[in-house]
Amino acid sequence: MKKGHQVTMKEIAKRLGVSVSTVSRALKDSPELHPETKRKIAEMAKEMNYQPNLLAQSLRISRTKTLGVIVPEITSHFFASCISGIQDFANKRGYNVMICQSNESIELEKANIKTLVATQVDALLISLSRETNHFEHLDELYQREIPFVLFDRVQEDMPVTKITFNDQNGAYQVTKHLIEMGCKRVMYVSGPEDLYISKKRKKGYLQALKEFGIKEDPSLIKVTDLTQEQNIKVAQEIIDMNPRPDGVFCMIDPLAVDVLTHWKSKGIKVPEDMSLAGFTNNPTSAVVEPPLTTVSQPGYEMGKLSVSHLLDQLEGLASDEPISIVLDTTLVPRKSTGYTG
Amino acid sequence: MKKGHQVTMKEIAKRLGVSVSTVSRALKDSPELHPETKRKIAEMAKEMNYQPNLLAQSLRISRTKTLGVIVPEITSHFFASCISGIQDFANKRGYNVMICQSNESIELEKANIKTLVATQVDALLISLSRETNHFEHLDELYQREIPFVLFDRVQEDMPVTKITFNDQNGAYQVTKHLIEMGCKRVMYVSGPEDLYISKKRKKGYLQALKEFGIKEDPSLIKVTDLTQEQNIKVAQEIIDMNPRPDGVFCMIDPLAVDVLTHWKSKGIKVPEDMSLAGFTNNPTSAVVEPPLTTVSQPGYEMGKLSVSHLLDQLEGLASDEPISIVLDTTLVPRKSTGYTG
Numbered sequence: 001m002k003k004g005h006q007v008t009m010k011e012i013a014k015r016l017g018v019s020v021s022t023v024s025r026a027l028k029d030s031p032e033l034h035p036e037t038k039r040k041i042a043e044m045a046k047e048m049n050y051q052p053n054l055l056a057q058s059l060r061i062s063r064t065k066t067l068g069v070i071v072p073e074i075t076s077h078f079f080a081s082c083i084s085g086i087q088d089f090a091n092k093r094g095y096n097v098m099i100c101q102s103n104e105s106i107e108l109e110k111a112n113i114k115t116l117v118a119t120q121v122d123a124l125l126i127s128l129s130r131e132t133n134h135f136e137h138l139d140e141l142y143q144r145e146i147p148f149v150l151f152d153r154v155q156e157d158m159p160v161t162k163i164t165f166n167d168q169n170g171a172y173q174v175t176k177h178l179i180e181m182g183c184k185r186v187m188y189v190s191g192p193e194d195l196y197i198s199k200k201r202k203k204g205y206l207q208a209l210k211e212f213g214i215k216e217d218p219s220l221i222k223v224t225d226l227t228q229e230q231n232i233k234v235a236q237e238i239i240d241m242n243p244r245p246d247g248v249f250c251m252i253d254p255l256a257v258d259v260l261t262h263w264k265s266k267g268i269k270v271p272e273d274m275s276l277a278g279f280t281n282n283p284t285s286a287v288v289e290p291p292l293t294t295v296s297q298p299g300y301e302m303g304k305l306s307v308s309h310l311l312d313q314l315e316g317l318a319s320d321e322p323i324s325i326v327l328d329t330t331l332v333p334r335k336s337t338g339y340t341g
Numbered sequence: 342m343k344k345g346h347q348v349t350m351k352e353i354a355k356r357l358g359v360s361v362s363t364v365s366r367a368l369k370d371s372p373e374l375h376p377e378t379k380r381k382i383a384e385m386a387k388e389m390n391y392q393p394n395l396l397a398q399s400l401r402i403s404r405t406k407t408l409g410v411i412v413p414e415i416t417s418h419f420f421a422s423c424i425s426g427i428q429d430f431a432n433k434r435g436y437n438v439m440i441c442q443s444n445e446s447i448e449l450e451k452a453n454i455k456t457l458v459a460t461q462v463d464a465l466l467i468s469l470s471r472e473t474n475h476f477e478h479l480d481e482l483y484q485r486e487i488p489f490v491l492f493d494r495v496q497e498d499m500p501v502t503k504i505t506f507n508d509q510n511g512a513y514q515v516t517k518h519l520i521e522m523g524c525k526r527v528m529y530v531s532g533p534e535d536l537y538i539s540k541k542r543k544k545g546y547l548q549a550l551k552e553f554g555i556k557e558d559p560s561l562i563k564v565t566d567l568t569q570e571q572n573i574k575v576a577q578e579i580i581d582m583n584p585r586p587d588g589v590f591c592m593i594d595p596l597a598v599d600v601l602t603h604w605k606s607k608g609i610k611v612p613e614d615m616s617l618a619g620f621t622n623n624p625t626s627a628v629v630e631p632p633l634t635t636v637s638q639p640g641y642e643m644g645k646l647s648v649s650h651l652l653d654q655l656e657g658l659a660s661d662e663p664i665s666i667v668l669d670t671t672l673v674p675r676k677s678t679g680y681t682g
Contacts, residue, residue, distance in 0.1 A: 066456055074421045075421040083415050096441070098440070098460070100439055260628075
């Protein structure tokens with residue numbers, strides 16, 4: 001080892017053939033790791049004369065009091081609400097917030113991280129783009145010991161704090177509601193199938209069917225790319241089915257609104273001809289006619305919790321250990337499924 | 342004058358009792374100024390041995406390729422659309438964008454500017470907060486020669502490029518439409534009266550009345566602070582009026598949607614009992630029942646134009662001279678005013 005060379009966690013990881021995050025967790029004595037693994041890593045760190053990166057630590061103390069936020073899209077009411085929650089609670093604690101938008105592009109997400117790190121933000125809050133299916137840019141943040149949390153769209157294996165919604169349970173609740181309101185043939189209209197939320201919500205849909213002893217019917221699952229054009233195409237396909245479903249659960253509210261608008265233009269009555277439900281509780285879902293049954297997913301609350309936890313960690317008020325916070329969703333029954341309460 | 346001291350535009354301005362922006366414009370030989378004014382300022386600059394800030398100019402060349410955007414609120418669909426336009430066209434030209442939200446607070450607006458300037462953004466795009474009624478923070482940006490443009494919510498006297506909508510004409514169009522659809526008693530429901538858009542849209546409303554020879558009736562102008570609670574209170578007051586108006590123009594769509602929702606809950610039929618119109622063309626306005634007549638105000642286009650002009654100036658493709666761009670709005674007639682086309 002060259003004299004004066006500062007050994008990094010990456011070098012320890014390479015020598016042992018483990019990941020950098022494993023080394024990091026071992027050196028923090030994480031209870032998640034096997035004691036034997038921790039012992040081996042601690043020994044290697046000692047042998048290689050590893051010193052924690054004091055410079056990085058001292059830099060982190062001379063704070064800019066600025067946080068960076070990266071979201072897939074700002075025009076989504078859900079992410080805008082997350083940002084409001086983040087900002088309100090960051091401001092309360094004396095931090096300012098800079099926001100970047102990835103436009104659902106992994107390249108832009110990488111560029112955003114680079115920009116925000118260059119401006120020396122104290123920490124980052126990231127919700128991943130639809131395209132993000134490899135994670136070197138997050139690994140690098142982790143290796144450079146730049147604190148960050150993931151919210152809503154997360155990478156489950158990343159050893160950082162993650163805040164998500166219980167999507168499966170929300171979908172289970174809304175499907176169960178449709179069945180309890182009398183629907184015998186409940187359809188699920190999904191977004192792109194590789195999306196995390198498409199999968200989770202499909203699981204909840206299937207869970208409810210199973211609970212009521214209803215057999216899964218592949219003809220009652222449809223997929224759209226969530227463009228208005230495709231949404232309307234799917235809405236027409238449903239009208240043309242014989243027999244039609246009697247209840248339709250759409251993965252997100254804007255999709256349900258597109259379906260509703262098209263159905264109304266073709267004389268289909270909701271809920272008399274078919275029941276309809278969405279997910280997210282966008283403001284629009286309450287003002288369409290009939291008002292749309294949906295699942296409330298409070299973005300403001302998610303933003304607030306994400307930033308509060310991050311700042312607690314940053315300021316030494318909470319343990320450095322990554323945790324996983326799963327927020328509950330709530331069924332919001334309205335007229336579109338025959339609810340009159 | 343101390344040797345080695347770099348004379349600033351501010352000192353020249355102080356000596357002559359004029360504003361810094363006048364000095365700046367004079368030294369750029371702006372055609373807006375009187376030749377005599379320019380001559381005096383040029384002489385004083387020479388006398389004081391003024392040197393343009395070459396350091397600032399060279400710093401500006403070593404660019405971070407990052408732009409800062411400040412908007413009052415991100416949850417507004419209009420500002421989210423502006424941001425999308427800014428970002429798409431900034432990205433196309435190799436710039437990344439960082440966004441800050443002032444939450445309609447002048448203090449937060451100042452903090453945002455400080456943060457973004459500290460991160461060495463190349464330039465700023467700013468839409469002012471509702472509270473911003475003094476402008477030292479903008480003057481300071483100007484004096485430090487940090488390029489910025491103002492969009493939508495602007496300070497008219499600031500010698501920088503400003504991009505706005507023709508709000509007065511939009512309000513004129515929608516009021517005229519209500520009258521042409523047969524309304525004899527058209528009401529204007531305004532937001533807080535000190536807001537720029539409240540004033541501009543009231544002017545347009547009055548302009549249309551005047552054109553049709555209808556006398557202004559103070560009982561046909563109501564004001565709300567735009568909270569849902571106040572909006573519903575005003576909606577009820579309108580129901581209780583005797584005689585009622587037969588057409589109501591609400592300053593923004595979310596207000597019109599609140600009014601519509603309340604009226605429907607009280608059995609008022611739109612447009613049979615009263616016609617109703619909004620402004621902005623939010624997505625919600627198209628999906629409520631009946632769909633809402635409104636005025637389209639393309640935020641994406643505004644964002645695109647703002648950033649394109651700013652980058653042209655920054656990269657020397659356009660003159661440094663501040664210009665004022667006024668975008669047109671378009672009437673979007675729908676069922677809520679009896680339109681069936």
